[in-house]
Amino acid sequence: MRIYTVSELTREIKNLIEASFPPVWVEGEITDLRPARSQHIYFSLKDEYAILSCIIFKGDQDITASLIKNGMMVRVYGELNLYEKGGRYSLLVRKLIPFGRGDLYIRFEELKKKLGEEGLFDPSRKRPIPTFPERIGVVTALHGAAIRDLAKIIKERMRWVELIVRDTKVQGVGAKEDIAQAIRELNEWGLCDLIIVTRGGGSIEELWPFNEEIVARAIYESKIPVLSAVGHEIDYTVADFVADARAATPSAAGESAVRDSRELLLNLSNMEKHIYNAVAGRVRNLKERLLSFEMSYGLSRPCNIIYERQQWADELGRKLDTVIQNLILNINTILLSLSTSIARERRHLLEKTTTAVNNLDEIMKERFLHTLYKKRQVVELLKNRLSDLSPISVLERGYSICFKLPEEKVISNSILLNKDDKVKIQFSKGAVEAKVRKVIRANDQ
Amino acid sequence: MKEIKFEDALHRLEEIVKELEEGDVSLDDALKLFEEGQGLLLFLRQKLNRAEVKIKELTKTDEGFLLKDAVETKETG
Numbered sequence: 378m379r380i381y382t383v384s385e386l387t388r389e390i391k392n393l394i395e396a397s398f399p400p401v402w403v404e405g406e407i408t409d410l411r412p413a414r415s416q417h418i419y420f421s422l423k424d425e426y427a428i429l430s431c432i433i434f435k436g437d438q439d440i441t442a443s444l445i446k447n448g449m450m451v452r453v454y455g456e457l458n459l460y461e462k463g464g465r466y467s468l469l470v471r472k473l474i475p476f477g478r479g480d481l482y483i484r485f486e487e488l489k490k491k492l493g494e495e496g497l498f499d500p501s502r503k504r505p506i507p508t509f510p511e512r513i514g515v516v517t518a519l520h521g522a523a524i525r526d527l528a529k530i531i532k533e534r535m536r537w538v539e540l541i542v543r544d545t546k547v548q549g550v551g552a553k554e555d556i557a558q559a560i561r562e563l564n565e566w567g568l569c570d571l572i573i574v575t576r577g578g579g580s581i582e583e584l585w586p587f588n589e590e591i592v593a594r595a596i597y598e599s600k601i602p603v604l605s606a607v608g609h610e611i612d613y614t615v616a617d618f619v620a621d622a623r624a625a626t627p628s629a630a631g632e633s634a635v636r637d638s639r640e641l642l643l644n645l646s647n648m649e650k651h652i653y654n655a656v657a658g659r660v661r662n663l664k665e666r667l668l669s670f671e672m673s674y675g676l677s678r679p680c681n682i683i684y685e686r687q688q689w690a691d692e693l694g695r696k697l698d699t700v701i702q703n704l705i706l707n708i709n710t711i712l713l714s715l716s717t718s719i720a721r722e723r724r725h726l727l728e729k730t731t732t733a734v735n736n737l738d739e740i741m742k743e744r745f746l747h748t749l750y751k752k753r754q755v756v757e758l759l760k761n762r763l764s765d766l767s768p769i770s771v772l773e774r775g776y777s778i779c780f781k782l783p784e785e786k787v788i789s790n791s792i793l794l795n796k797d798d799k800v801k802i803q804f805s806k807g808a809v810e811a812k813v814r815k816v817i818r819a820n821d822q
Numbered sequence: 823m824k825e826i827k828f829e830d831a832l833h834r835l836e837e838i839v840k841e842l843e844e845g846d847v848s849l850d851d852a853l854k855l856f857e858e859g860q861g862l863l864l865f866l867r868q869k870l871n872r873a874e875v876k877i878k879e880l881t882k883t884d885e886g887f888l889l890k891d892a893v894e895t896k897e898t899g
Contacts, residue, residue: 509829511828532875536872538876540877541889562887563880638870648859652856700857714871
């Protein structure tokens with residue numbers, strides 16, 4: 378009997394399966410849909426009794442990934458493949474046709490194809506989004522999440538922009554007509570330099586108005602550039618294809634619509650420096666030339682030439698004075714506006730800081746008490762040690778002090794005393810006065 | 823007088839920097855450019871430092887377009 382290795386057996390099964398099934402059509406319900414980071418899409422098809430694992434490779438762009446949902450009934454076309462390392466077989470899907478609820482998918486694909494053929498998506502007709510839009514028309518629900526997200530980003534980046542919202546139904550009956558009408562009205566009004574068509578995330582049905590022909594045509598006909606931002610990253614709508622630019626989300630639309638003013642302010646400061654240096658350099662040059670001119674011609678020419686030059690120099694000086702005064706005036710205005718915004722920031726910071734300081738205060742109090750306690754212990758210890766050294770405690774241990782009278786000078790060497798000197802001897806308790814009867818020198822002992 | 827556009831002001835300022843740096847303008851013109859540049863800088867900075875984004879609502883009525891301040895959108899749900 379032949380014994381196979383795992384690879385040999387797998388290889389034979391693979392050959393068998395792949396050879397006996399040319400590309401096939403399979404029908405079933407999508408389940409366990411999981412898009413992978415590689416952008417391949419993995420899912421299973423199931424019916425009542427069995428399950429079949431399926432893969433759509435990234436390259437097969439005919440299939441619009443965002444429209445595939447769990448629970449969808451589909452017919453798929455592809456070939457079977459056995460993945461030897463995983464010991465699994467899968468259907469490599471080339472075509473996918475939904476039915477039942479999937480008719481939205483078909484409508485999407487059909488409209489996309491039709492409009493694409495008409496040239497509505499041509500890259501050549503895409504207009505650039507203005508670098509500095511000042512008034513942005515927004516087609517969205519006035520109280521929806523999209524305008525809130527968009528406004529938040531724009532507030533962070535560029536506060537002088539005006540957002541003109543044309544309140545619009547963004548889902549359900551009448552939404553598509555309203556969106557299209559809004560785009561036309563903003564064009565008729567004509568005072569925006571950019572239109573953002575946007576709504577937040579939702580189900581495929583909720584996003585559907587943005588897949589309608591009437592909306593696509595309104596975007597196409599807009600004389601003002603249109604930026605579309607519908608749903609989340611993965612949601613592509615027909616509106617996205619027609620618009621001059623597409624942003625993944627309402628926030629992303631804010632980012633691509635306006636530039637960051639912090640960056641710009643920095644740029645302005647640089648330009649100011651350049652202008653200032655260029656003019657200052659010129660004035661310096663001229664002054665030098667003037668000076669050398671006067672020196673070389675002044676003596677040999679009539680005085681009026683010198684006067685003329687002086688007059689010119691005076692005029693120049695006056696002009697520069699005005700310029701400098703204006704400059705100071707400008708700087709003052711800038712400082713003033715800066716100081717108000719600083720004051721505002723400061724108030725905000727102050728509130729934040731106060732809370733932080735209060736917390737710190739508590740911590741510090743605790744630390745302080747702890748340290749105090751420790752220090753006290755040390756002091757206590759030192760006090761004990763000190764009292765050991767004090768003469769009183771020495772006396773307590775039986776020593777006594779001898780003072781020479783009358784000056785009460787402490788005597789530590791008998792050489793300082795003579796016979797008949799008066800002394801006072803201090804004990805721990807009490808003292809005596811005495812007279813020296815005999816002096817014994819240290820050497821005699 | 824029509825208000826100058828931000829983008830145009832910025833471009834003009836860039837031009838002025840270039841002209842001044844290339845250095846073949848007369849002193850008189852240089853000073854004029856300098857003054858113009860200061861004006862533009864002031865204008866641009868004032869715009870950039872504005873405190874708030876204005877959100878307005880546009881409605882079309884029988885009499886024409888109507889623009890009113892939109893109330894700050896509240897979080898719903």
